[in-house]
Amino acid sequence: MNILIVGANEITAELAKKLAQKGHSVILVGRDASICEEVAATSDVLVVTGDYTDLDFLERQGIEFKRMDVVVIATGSDEVNLMLSVIAKNLGADRVITLVNNEKIERILMRLGIECLGFSKTIAALLEARVEGRRTVTELLEAMGSDYRLVALQIEEDDTSVGKRLSELPLPSMSRILAVFDGEKLVLPDQDITIKPGSVIIALVHKDHVKQFRETFK
Incomplete structure (x- = not known):
């Protein structure tokens, strides 16, 4: 090319x-x-x-x-x-x-x-x-040497992240949210998105930070 x-x-x-x-x-x-x-x-x-x-x-x-x-x-x-x-x-x-x-x-x-x-x-x-x-x-x-994992995390009603904006969450530095499924459609990860019960967070996270990433939302 x-x-x-x-x-x-x-x-x-x-x-x-x-x-x-x-x-x-x-x-x-x-x-x-x-x-x-x-x-x-x-x-x-x-x-x-x-x-x-x-x-x-x-x-x-x-x-x-x-x-x-x-x-x-x-x-x-x-x-x-x-x-x-x-x-x-x-x-x-x-x-x-x-x-x-x-x-x-x-x-x-x-x-x-x-x-x-x-x-x-x-x-x-x-x-x-x-x-x-x-x-x-x-x-x-594979291109990243398999050090990263695709994480799909569903938000529950009693999760501490409910009602917060993405920008308010202390996400691990070696993670990137790819999309958010709000129950109806897949949307881009705007920092002003408010976390709602039933939403699914789709992210690419370093294998050493997957637990921390999940705990951030729970």
């Missing part, structure tokens, strides 16, 4: 090198000269150092979104990620995957058909799996 990664950091550097090792044609565009130099020196990744928000600059480097099978947007700014994701989609990129922290921006991007992942300690493995089209839970867990 032809893969363009925008934003140079530890996560994208690791991703670019792994994908190149697997035979993909990878371009990494970033502003961090030291990371770009390290990737260029230790892999077959085509590295471009410069301002990725300057479309004229990208064009001069021969980078065309429409020629890419996958474009990964992972700069340090949610606003820049939003802008570049929309541009990449409009300029013909087949798939766009964006890393975001802001849930409102994540919802906007998802409505536009852009795949999103939040930053976390497991993001490199998740992102690698997503880029290569490995979408099942089993495959994602």
Whole structure:
């Protein structure tokens, strides 16, 4: 596959090198000269150092979104990620995957058909799996070395979490709520969601923190 990664950091550097090792044609565009130099020196990744928000600059480097099978947007700014994701989609990129922290921006991007992942300690493995089209839970867990577990937790009427918002719960740092089933539909894990009896919390949790995660809701 032809893969363009925008934003140079530890996560994208690791991703670019792994994908190149697997035979993909990878371009990494970033502003961090030291990371770009390290990737260029230790892999077959085509590295471009410069301002990725300057479309004229990208064009001069021969980078065309429409020629890419996958474009990964992972700069340090949610606003820049939003802008570049929309541009990449409009300029013909087949798939766009964006890393975001802001849930409102994540919802906007998802409505536009852009795949999103939040930053976390497991993001490199998740992102690698997503880029290569490995979408099942089993495959994602394998990508992370089986250190994570898929947890589905049903909320009971007498649970201490009932009536609280997700943002009020001290969730383990190595956990990510994927969705909440409210009894009628599956919804995105908005931090303002109020926990209700009968709801089912679906999450990806490190194996060492599963008990703590469950106890947080009970």
